[in-house]
Amino acid sequence: MARPRLRTKLCETLNIEVPILLAGMGSRGKATPPALVAAVSEAGGMGVIGGSGLPPEVLQEAIRETRRLTRRPIGVDLLLPATLAEGAGATRSEVREQLRARYPEHVAFVRGLMAEHGLPEVQVDDEAVVSARFIQEQVRVVLAEDVQVFAAGLGDPAWVVPQAHQQGLVVMGLAGAPRNAQRQIKAGVDIIVAQGYEAGGHTGKIASFALIPQVVDAARPKPVVAAGGIGDGRGIAAALALGAEGVWVGTAFLVAQECAISDLQKEQIINGRSEDFEIQRFYTGKTARVVKNSVIAAWEKSGLPPLPMPYQKILMDDFNEAAVTAGRFDLHSNPAGQIGGMLTERKPAARIMEELVSGAIEALAGLRTRLEVGAG
Ligand SMILES: Cc1cc2nc3c(=O)[nH]c(=O)nc-3n(C[C@H](O)[C@H](O)[C@H](O)COP(=O)(O)O)c2cc1C
Numbered sequence: 056m057a058r059p060r061l062r063t064k065l066c067e068t069l070n071i072e073v074p075i076l077l078a079g080m081g082s083r084g085k086a087t088p089p090a091l092v093a094a095v096s097e098a099g100g101m102g103v104i105g106g107s108g109l110p111p112e113v114l115q116e117a118i119r120e121t122r123r124l125t126r127r128p129i130g131v132d133l134l135l136p137a138t139l140a141e142g143a144g145a146t147r148s149e150v151r152e153q154l155r156a157r158y159p160e161h162v163a164f165v166r167g168l169m170a171e172h173g174l175p176e177v178q179v180d181d182e183a184v185v186s187a188r189f190i191q192e193q194v195r196v197v198l199a200e201d202v203q204v205f206a207a208g209l210g211d212p213a214w215v216v217p218q219a220h221q222q223g224l225v226v227m228g229l230a231g232a233p234r235n236a237q238r239q240i241k242a243g244v245d246i247i248v249a250q251g252y253e254a255g256g257h258t259g260k261i262a263s264f265a266l267i268p269q270v271v272d273a274a275r276p277k278p279v280v281a282a283g284g285i286g287d288g289r290g291i292a293a294a295l296a297l298g299a300e301g302v303w304v305g306t307a308f309l310v311a312q313e314c315a316i317s318d319l320q321k322e323q324i325i326n327g328r329s330e331d332f333e334i335q336r337f338y339t340g341k342t343a344r345v346v347k348n349s350v351i352a353a354w355e356k357s358g359l360p361p362l363p364m365p366y367q368k369i370l371m372d373d374f375n376e377a378a379v380t381a382g383r384f385d386l387h388s389n390p391a392g393q394i395g396g397m398l399t400e401r402k403p404a405a406r407i408m409e410e411l412v413s414g415a416i417e418a419l420a421g422l423r424t425r426l427e428v429g430a431g
Pocket residue numbers: 078079080081082086105106107132133134207208209229250253254255256257282283284285303304305306307389390391392393394
């Protein structure tokens with residue numbers, strides 16, 4: 056049976072059927088595993104691998120595994136942070152040593168938390184640290200593989216754009232404020248993702264309703280894709296009404312059956328009310344929206360300032376590893392957005408896609424029956 060039609064110009068640009076993209080979510084490979092990325096592409100949208108933090112060889116394997124599951128277009132999202140702490144170590148072991156020497160209070164605080172919860176003494180066992188060289192290697196992998204879209208989360212992708220274009224990739228850049236959109240345009244990206252404050256993960260300060268039309272105006276004639284707080288067809292219809300040509304959906308796919316975050320994390324999202332998804336800086340050092348838990352509360356109470364990238368993340372990666380080993384996902388960082396308050400059950404990604412498409416068509420058609428409009 057033919058799929059219901061919901062097309063914008065973006066579908067031609069990206070060679071997809073419906074203008075719905077799985078947001079690239081970097082969560083050590085768990086949030087956007089190959090099965091989920093492929094399922095979204097197979098359903099007519101575009102799956103995007105959240106590659107941030109994945110060692111280049113692991114990223115390469117994730118791309119190849121996705122390719123074994125779908126021949127349709129896929130993307131990869133990487134974070135290109137503008138600022139990385141000066142002189143940070145090149146391996147986890149080096150960064151841990153620096154943490155002990157420079158930030159003993161933070162290290163002692165985390166050790167105290169681990170003792171309080173009886174967590175085991177385990178650490179992340181790969182040595183990869185996000186550095187300028189690491190990111191260059193990741194980019195090299197993306198450009199060498201069979202990938203159609205490169206998306207840049209944080210930072211300035213100007214150095215990637217010429218080579219990506221030469222390889223035939225479409226480049227997307229995330230913007231959390233109209234002035235970031237201008238920076239992305241200057242960098243030469245083809246599509247801007249306007250990501251509002253409601254979003255899960257790293258996010259800015261401007262809510263989607265205020266942000267999207269401003270980014271549409273700033274980016275014109277470049278297309279804008281809306282992100283942040285979109286979890287059903289009504290959200291898609293609203294984003295299109297604000298001038299976006301498509302949507303970039305993260306949190307709503309975290310509860311997909313194919314998503315590889317733990318079942319307990321999915322339950323936290325399903326059971327959470329919108330106010331339970333709060334902004335804090337103790338996960339990576341940058342503002343990010345996560346499910347609130349006792350670990351964030353303890354950091355806040357400690358009065359310790361979050362550390363710059365990559366220190367806070369390396370410290371918390373080890374804590375999270377210990378929490379996973381102990382099966383304590385209630386203590387683990389769980390990035391997710393305010394729309395979690397609307398999600399009620401785990402579903403296969405194909406069904407999430409079907410419902411997004413049919414819901415958008417219904418919402419758009421419903422407008423015609425509910426409104427009387429006309430000039431004069
Ligand atoms: C678990 C998680 C991890 C994320 N990681 C990244 C990332 O690595 N790069 C990025 O550009 N955005 C990242 N984001 C933000 C998403 O790309 C997207 O903008 C956001 O999820 C959209 O809002 P929504 O969650 O309300 O759908 C992440 C979001 C979540 C929930």
